[in-house]
Amino acid sequence: MKNTSLCEHIGEQISGFLDGELSQQESQRVSVHLSQCESCSQTYEQLKQIQGAVSQAYYPNMEQQKMNAVLQDLTSKRMFDFAWFAIVSGVLISVVFGVYHFWLDSSIPLYSKVVMSLIWGGGIGLFLTVLRQRLIISKTDKYNKVDL
Amino acid sequence: MQDTLAKVTQGAFKLALQILGQTADAQDVLQDSVSIAIVHKSAPKSSSVDFKPWFYRVVRNKSIDKLREQKRHQSDEFDDHVDHELDSKLALDPEQAAETTQLNLKIKAALAVLPQQQRELVLLKDYHQMSYLEIAEVLDIPKGTVMSGLHRARLALKTLLTETVGD
Structure with a gap:
């Protein structure tokens, strides 16, 4: 059966069908068309063959020794990230724990709790403000990659 | 996890090789790209699923940069690969090897023209x-x-x- 307008319409969807990238409805439509149109189904079969051949094409791996050296760089970055995460979460947990115990401790008078909290809260607040500014500058500073 | 990462980097190496045609160039590109992955602030973690397309993109762009830089033909290295490959496959099954290699050659030649x-x-x-x-x-x-x-x-x-x- 020859149906040129429909064939044209199906066109690139043959590739989408081959790659399993169509919606269920589209894929059903293509499947029905392929069963009825000899020319499109022939194209489909040829493209499938080519796909198989390309997937089997031979390209050598990078030498294992060199690859290992490269991978080590990447893994050490992961270790670096993990170490930072561990430090930051450790500090956070101990701060929360410390504050909790400080406020629940009945041997410390209320006024000293308030005064200590103000001093420490202010200090941490200042630190965070400066840190935030520094982070913003480091991200937007167009000269930060210039080696002096 | 290490295996998945190794697969991504080997795949990326082959992409560089497919674009550049020369093993040494592809290795340089991979090394450069890993350095970028380490220092770049927006790089996805190497353990996340976003890493593969991100890393491939870096490798692809680096390869094209290198290609532009050189603008030289790759036919010599291409022949080297084929010889090497033919040797290793002949050892397994001569008849089948000849057939596979021929198809492989044809595909690669056709791809090179695209x-x-x-x-x-x-x-x-x-x-x-x-x-x-x-x-x-x-x-x-x-x-x-x-x-x-x-x-x-x-x-x-x-x-x-x-x-x-x-x-």
Whole structure:
């Protein structure tokens, strides 16, 4: 059966069908068309063959020794990230724990709790403000990659 | 996890090799790209699923930069690969090896004739088994154009291959 307008319409969807990238409805439509149109189904079969051949094409791996050296760089970055995460979460947990115990401790008078909290809260607040500014500058500073 | 990462970097190496044609160049590109992955602030973690398309994109761009830099032909190295490959396969099954290698040669020759982006589309999909979404990310094109571009590339490849068979 020859149906040129429909064939044209199906066109690139043959590739989408081959790659399993169509919606269920589209894929059903293509499947029905392929069963009825000899020319499109022939194209489909040829493209499938080519796909198989390309997937089997031979390209050598990078030498294992060199690859290992490269991978080590990447893994050490992961270790670096993990170490930072561990430090930051450790500090956070101990701060929360410390504050909790400080406020629940009945041997410390209320006024000293308030005064200590103000001093420490202010200090941490200042630190965070400066840190935030520094982070913003480091991200937007167009000269930060210039080696002096 | 280490295995998945090794697969991604080996795949990326092959992509560089497919674009550049020279092992030494592809190794340089991979090394550079890993350095970028380490220092770049927006780089996804190497353990996340976003890493593969991101890393492929870096490798692809670096390879094209290098290609532009050199603008030299790759035919010598291409022959080297083929010889090496033929030797290793002959040891297994001579008859089958000859057939596979011939098909392999034909495919590679046809791919080499395709325009750069068509070649990349076919290789990223059929060799690297990436999804359309990932391909769009690697090539920095809209996802909607992947299917049409890929189909055109495959049709061109089909014509090239039928021409060679006809000779």
